[in-house]
Amino acid sequence: MPPDSRVHAYDLTSRQAEDALRGQLEGEGWTYFLPRPVVAAARLSLRAKARADAGQVTEALPGEAMELLWEDAHGWAYVRTLHDRYLGWTLTEGLTQAQSGEVLTVTALRAHIYAGPKVSQPMIGELCLGATVNRRSAEVVTEGGRRWVPVGLPGGAPGWVGEATLSPIPEADPAALALRFLDTPYVWGGRSAWGLDCSGLTQLVFGAFGQPLPRDADQQQEFLNVVERPVRGDLAFFPGHVGLMLDERRMVHANATQMRVTIETLGEGDYGQQLAVGCTGFGRWDA
Structure with a gap:
């Protein structure tokens, strides 16, 4: 092969x-x-x-x-x-090429780099959860009660981001983070809150907590430990599809049927019944 x-x-x-x-x-x-x-x-x-x-x-x-x-x-x-x-x-x-210096990870679902430390300044770059920027040597600026961090994208012009876009995610719960993506548009191959697919969502929210997953649904199923009864945080697998369980029956997933991130209950309604019949198993991330 x-x-x-x-x-x-x-x-x-x-x-x-x-x-x-x-x-x-x-x-x-x-x-x-x-x-x-x-x-x-x-x-x-x-x-x-x-x-x-x-x-x-x-x-x-x-x-x-x-x-x-x-x-x-x-x-x-x-x-x-x-x-x-x-x-x-x-x-x-x-x-x-990569730049030297401190690397900062974006924790906001979506964000922008601004030309200056003020919300009325032009936006010069687009950011998302998991993106990284380089910390510049300039001082943090406080303006209108907001703190602005001097940063730059590799190869890009210097800019500023609101400190809130870099704040730590409070709870290491991929399911809770996935729920923040509700109604995000479905985009085949997407990996950000500007648009993502099913495995892009699961990879992104687990990766935010240092739990790496492969890219595609079949790779993720092979990578995880098989479990019979799902709990919150387990992944549910289907032919060419994956979702993140919120409990034993409810699942959040990016799906091309609704063309957005939604919550479904396995076995409930026409779509939920289709999902329950098509489910090929559950997987759990263990360190």
């Missing part, structure tokens, strides 16, 4: 592959590449092919660490997101 092309970089047509696969691929004529460290300068769409009309497979969040495997002649780069080793094509112009 060939390596999983979602996380192992190789192309049978161009005969290009990452150096880690040297000696593992059949045939001759392979060109191997050593990955180069890069970071996402903004929220980047990773696509199945090096085309703007190709389907999105995942997203890289602002400041997220990545690897660049190889580039084509038209401004596209084949990259990997390091936290889950997922692969896709993105425009090279969206990549930059």
